[in-house]
Amino acid sequence: MALENKIDQILLKLDNLTLESIAEKYPTTHPNVNPYDFYRIHISEILAPITGVASEKIHSVIQWTNALDKGDFTLPIPALRIKGAKPDALGTEWAAKFPEDDPLIEKPVAAGSFLSFFVKGGPLSQSLIPMIRNLGEEYGRNRFLGLKDPKDPSKGKKRIVVEFSSPNIAKPFHAGHLRSTIIGSFLANLYEGAGWDVIRINYLGDWGKQYGLLALAYERYGDEEALKKDPIDHLFRLYVRINAEKEEELAAIEAKKKEGQDVTELLANSLDEQARRYFRKMTDRDEKALALWKRFRDLSIVRYKATYARLNIKFDEYSGESQVSEEAMEKVAKEMAEKGITREDQGAVLVDFTELIPGKEGKRLGRAVVRKRDGTALYLTRDIAELLGRYEKYKFDHMIYVVASQQDLHLQQLFKIIELLGYKDIAARCQHINFGLVLGMSTRKGTVKLYVSPFYTLAHANNITQLG
Numbered sequence: 001m002a003l004e005n006k007i008d009q010i011l012l013k014l015d016n017l018t019l020e021s022i023a024e025k026y027p028t029t030h031p032n033v034n035p036y037d038f039y040r041i042h043i044s045e046i047l048a049p050i051t052g053v054a055s056e057k058i059h060s061v062i063q064w065t066n067a068l069d070k071g072d073f074t075l076p077i078p079a080l081r082i083k084g085a086k087p088d089a090l091g092t093e094w095a096a097k098f099p100e101d102d103p104l105i106e107k108p109v110a111a112g113s114f115l116s117f118f119v120k121g122g123p124l125s126q127s128l129i130p131m132i133r134n135l136g137e138e139y140g141r142n143r144f145l146g147l148k149d150p151k152d153p154s155k156g157k158k159r160i161v162v163e164f165s166s167p168n169i170a171k172p173f174h175a176g177h178l179r180s181t182i183i184g185s186f187l188a189n190l191y192e193g194a195g196w197d198v199i200r201i202n203y204l205g206d207w208g209k210q211y212g213l214l215a216l217a218y219e220r221y222g223d224e225e226a227l228k229k230d231p232i233d234h235l236f237r238l239y240v241r242i243n244a245e246k247e248e249e250l251a252a253i254e255a256k257k258k259e260g261q262d263v264t265e266l267l268a269n270s271l272d273e274q275a276r277r278y279f280r281k282m283t284d285r286d287e288k289a290l291a292l293w294k295r296f297r298d299l300s301i302v303r304y305k306a307t308y309a310r311l312n313i314k315f316d317e318y319s320g321e322s323q324v325s326e327e328a329m330e331k332v333a334k335e336m337a338e339k340g341i342t343r344e345d346q347g348a349v350l351v352d353f354t355e356l357i358p359g360k361e362g363k364r365l366g367r368a369v370v371r372k373r374d375g376t377a378l379y380l381t382r383d384i385a386e387l388l389g390r391y392e393k394y395k396f397d398h399m400i401y402v403v404a405s406q407q408d409l410h411l412q413q414l415f416k417i418i419e420l421l422g423y424k425d426i427a428a429r430c431q432h433i434n435f436g437l438v439l440g441m442s443t444r445k446g447t448v449k450l451y452v453s454p455f456y457t458l459a460h461a462n463n464i465t466q467l468g
């Protein structure tokens, strides 16, 4: 984009630079879309002769401030590593030598070992407003940041996978999922604005024994009309009801056991056991068992989509725990065993971090079961295979999981297993973005609050503040 405003022309002249020489000397900058890049360069060019330090070096350490009273930019003097000089004294000296009447920047303020720089408001707005008018919708974005090689755009964009929202079908979409949705969508938009190729994934909780239990509940109490009208609500009601029954039943069995009765048969016929068997049929891809579950999933997705649409959010992929194939899990199970990461323990398979990793870290990570005694896989097992599958499919440069801090340990275990498998490079590309807990809610007890009204409010706000 051509530079059409005077201030920037003045700046180029001031520092005796051209856009070409800037690109050469400061390859990470993009002054034609980010006016602040000019300012950082300008400060560096002024300070170079005063300090005797190369302007590129100064440029590389100038930072944003974290509070406005500290200026627009700050220079941490110790970062320049000048031997034998006291940073505080240098700060005072350099501030004194800084030109009194620079057209763009106030004389800096020395604050301890930092120099604070304040941009002059008038000239900035004179340069900024034409820039906003020129760039239009593009203003505020910097598509260069996401390039694989900033010097060679033909090499393409970096790719990021952002996994967020990820509710559990049949359970309500609670405040935790809402937070993941808002944060995840915001991050995805931000990366898009920064020129990355962004893949948005919704990893549904749609698999596990509880979906066997839910199917049983539907067979007993399900209502076709209610399901069609509001699947999420209907399934939630069934889920709470059947869980209460299951808990009651288990408590009764436990009491009988305490009295010394033989409860083997009761346990074998319990709801819990029936649910397990039902889910087993699902993992064996029994068509009948899967048909009901698939309806629950499909209807829930239709509802989710409508809600996300209000928030101006779209996903590129509705993946989910159910989409992780048994074959993929078997493959990685074999690999883990071969690489000595897993061991058997009373018929179950687990990763014992306390043995694999010495010291505190191993202790902190503890032990994690990856295959139950009855042969079924777990949440973690699915995540391991899913992560590797995503890498295979997307070859991402970075992947973010936006998940509540409740699952900090789970994600640390996941990333560590990937690393132990020898995929250090893939593990290093993964990041957990967490957020605090919403206390006092339990889906099983039915104490979850459905956040309908904030949804509307946020949808509204999102329309106005959307980044991309």
Ligand SMILES: NC(=[NH2+])NCCC[C@H](N)C(=O)O
Residues within 6 Å of the ligand: 163, 166, 167, 168, 203, 204, 205, 383, 401, 403
């Ligand atoms: N890859 C993952 N484990 N993502 C997080 C999924 C969140 C999960 N469905 C929950 O509601 O708690």
